[in-house]
Amino acid sequence: MTYDVNNLQTWLKHTHHVNVANEWLRQTVVDIQSEIRNCTLSRIQDEVWKKWLSADLHLFPNSCLPKDLKSKTKQVVSGNFVLQIDEIRDISQSCYSQLMKITNQDEQNLDMAEKPNEPIKKDKITRVLKINLSDGVENVIGMEYKPISFLNNLIAPGSKICIHGHFICRLGTFLLTRDNVRFLGGGVQLLKEENTQDKVLARALGNDEILLRLSGNNGQNSENRNGNANIEPIDYFADDDFIDYDEIDRLENLAIRNDANSSIATRNVNNDINNQYNNYDENDEFDDDFIDWEELDKLEKLAMEKDGKSTTAIATTATESRNPKNTNCSTADKRKIQHRQAQTTAI
Numbered sequence: 001m002t003y004d005v006n007n008l009q010t011w012l013k014h015t016h017h018v019n020v021a022n023e024w025l026r027q028t029v030v031d032i033q034s035e036i037r038n039c040t041l042s043r044i045q046d047e048v049w050k051k052w053l054s055a056d057l058h059l060f061p062n063s064c065l066p067k068d069l070k071s072k073t074k075q076v077v078s079g080n081f082v083l084q085i086d087e088i089r090d091i092s093q094s095c096y097s098q099l100m101k102i103t104n105q106d107e108q109n110l111d112m113a114e115k116p117n118e119p120i121k122k123d124k125i126t127r128v129l130k131i132n133l134s135d136g137v138e139n140v141i142g143m144e145y146k147p148i149s150f151l152n153n154l155i156a157p158g159s160k161i162c163i164h165g166h167f168i169c170r171l172g173t174f175l176l177t178r179d180n181v182r183f184l185g186g187g188v189q190l191l192k193e194e195n196t197q198d199k200v201l202a203r204a205l206g207n208d209e210i211l212l213r214l215s216g217n218n219g220q221n222s223e224n225r226n227g228n229a230n231i232e233p234i235d236y237f238a239d240d241d242f243i244d245y246d247e248i249d250r251l252e253n254l255a256i257r258n259d260a261n262s263s264i265a266t267r268n269v270n271n272d273i274n275n276q277y278n279n280y281d282e283n284d285e286f287d288d289d290f291i292d293w294e295e296l297d298k299l300e301k302l303a304m305e306k307d308g309k310s311t312t313a314i315a316t317t318a319t320e321s322r323n324p325k326n327t328n329c330s331t332a333d334k335r336k337i338q339h340r341q342a343q344t345t346a347i
Helices: 004-016 022-035 041-053 095-100 191-192 196-204 208-216 244-280 294-304 313-324 331-346
Strands: 073-089 129-134 139-144 159-170 173-176 182-187
Touching: 004 022, 004 041, 022 041, 073 095, 073 139, 095 196, 139 159, 159 208, 182 196
Parallel strands: 139 173
Antiparallel strands: 073 129, 073 159, 129 139, 159 173, 159 182
C-alpha cells in the first residue's frame, strides 16, 4: 500500500507544527513499510513521528525560526517552533562542583592547586537551565526564565521541544516558562555520546585534559545519566521569580525619562539666563550701597603710597570714581568710566 507523502507532510505540519523535507519523508515511509507489513495510516503516522523525534535536524535542515532574532535587543516572538536540544546545563551552579558530583570525586580531598579558579557556591540557588536549541539552520539559546519542572539537565541531547505562544527574545535568547514550553521527547544517539553532562561541563570549564579523558572512556561516567526522554510533565510548579525583566524595563524607562527631564531642565535654565541677559537695561541704577568707599579710599591710598604716587592723585581718583563730573553721561557710560578708573587704580 502506498501513501501520499504530501498528505503526511500536511498532517505533520498541522498536528505537530513540523516541516519536513519530502525526500526524508518518502524514504522514511519506505523504511517503515519494509519493516512493518500491512501498516494502517495511523500506524504509519505514529512511526513517522517516532523516527522524526530520533532524527538529527542538522542533517536535513528546514528552518522555522525568524531570521532577525539575534539582531534585536528585545522582541516578543509569537508562533509554534519545534526545536532540537543540542545540549543543556545548569548555570546556577559551579560547573566544577557539578563535574565532581558526576565523576564521584570528593572535592575536599582534591589538591586546591588543581582546581580551576572558579568559586564553588554552597548556598541554595534557584536552578537556571541554559539550553542550546536549533531548528537545523538557526541556533538560539533557551534560558529558564521561570522554573520548568518537567525539564532538567539530564534530558537526552537531541530531544525535541515545542516553544509556543508569545515569549520574549533578547538577542537570540528565548526566556522560557512552563506556559510556553512543551516537551516532545526523542533523542539523537550521536549527540547523546558527544554531549553528555560531564563533557558539556568540561567544555564549559575549558579543561581539555578532562575532556580528553572523558572522550577516551566514551563518557561512561554519565552514559546512564542522559537519555531518559520519556519525561512526563508535572503539574506542580513553584512560582519563584528570580529575574524580573519587567522591573528592569521599568527602571530603564525611568532612567531615560530622568535623563530627558534633566535635559529639559538644563534647557530651561539656559533660556532663563538668556532671557535675563536680553532683558538687561543699561539705564538700571547700580546698587553700590554695600561698598565701603572710605575703606576703599584708605586701601587705595596705602597702595599708591607704597608705589611712590602722590596722595592728591589718590583722593582725586577716588572722588571721581564715586561722583563722575560729566553729569550728561548716561548711567552705562558712568559705569564704564568707573570701571576704567578702578582698573587704572589697581594697576
